[in-house]
Amino acid sequence: xxxxxxxxxxxxxxxxxxxxxxxxxxxxxxxxxxxxxxxxxxxxxxxxxxxxxxxxxxxxxxxxxxxxxxxxxxxxxxxxxxxxxxxxxxxxxxxxxxxxxxxxxxxxxxxxxxxxxxxxxxxxxxxxxxxxxxxxxxxxxxxxxxxxxxxxxxxxxxxxxxxxxxxxxxxxxxxxxxxxxxxxxxxxxxxxxxxxxxxxxxxxxxxx
Ligand SMILES: C[S@@+](CC[C@H](N)C(=O)[O-])C[C@H]1O[C@@H](n2cnc3c(N)ncnc32)[C@H](O)[C@@H]1O
Numbered sequence: 001x002x003x004x005x006x007x008x009x010x011x012x013x014x015x016x017x018x019x020x021x022x023x024x025x026x027x028x029x030x031x032x033x034x035x036x037x038x039x040x041x042x043x044x045x046x047x048x049x050x051x052x053x054x055x056x057x058x059x060x061x062x063x064x065x066x067x068x069x070x071x072x073x074x075x076x077x078x079x080x081x082x083x084x085x086x087x088x089x090x091x092x093x094x095x096x097x098x099x100x101x102x103x104x105x106x107x108x109x110x111x112x113x114x115x116x117x118x119x120x121x122x123x124x125x126x127x128x129x130x131x132x133x134x135x136x137x138x139x140x141x142x143x144x145x146x147x148x149x150x151x152x153x154x155x156x157x158x159x160x161x162x163x164x165x166x167x168x169x170x171x172x173x174x175x176x177x178x179x180x181x182x183x184x185x186x187x188x189x190x191x192x193x194x195x196x197x198x199x200x201x202x203x204x205x206x207x208x
Contacts, residue, residue, distance in 0.1 A: 007133040017086040026065040026092050035067035038125045042162040043075070045190060046121055048176055049160055056120035059083070059154065062127020063100055066093035083111060087151065105131055109151035118156045128165035132176065141179045148183020152208065173202055180206055182206035
């Protein structure tokens, strides 16, 4: 039987991420470790593609309490911004001193603090599934195509987007991937621990 996950039950992340749930999430050392490893995987993929410095602008979409931002800060990156639609997740992230603003993938073009900004790397860890769960294929295609167009607008000339998420099936992964292609990206996939159903992790690398 498929394990129930919050994004299948709650339409709005604010209904799931209560203050109590956020404290539980942020204090869960296993969760922190997993999310930091996923962030490292993203950065390894990024450095494979780009010869770069740490002097780059990074946007974390669905930053949550800031595990990825913490990892990036510890790794020497300084120009970091997060966005997340959950008020409580964001409050926790702000307490750690990060610049972070309210909004999700669907708000990329609306958040005034990032309106005139472009990023060298946009990453997103374990968040995109919230936007597509319980949605029919046609809706997913439209949603992702729109996200793709907004992401393209927020990238520098050589910018790159790396998204790790939890699709519920291979078919959903393909739909998301092809929809990003339709929005104008050259898309590569990376599946970590491929074939190991429990440990498998899906990444998309979106090149301009
Ligand atoms: C499992 S947490 C991951 C948080 C963080 N990226 C990490 O690695 O710890 C999922 C996050 O996705 C966020 N989220 C939900 N809907 C979203 C959307 N439409 N756009 C961006 N993030 C969203 C939630 O608020 C939550 O913070």
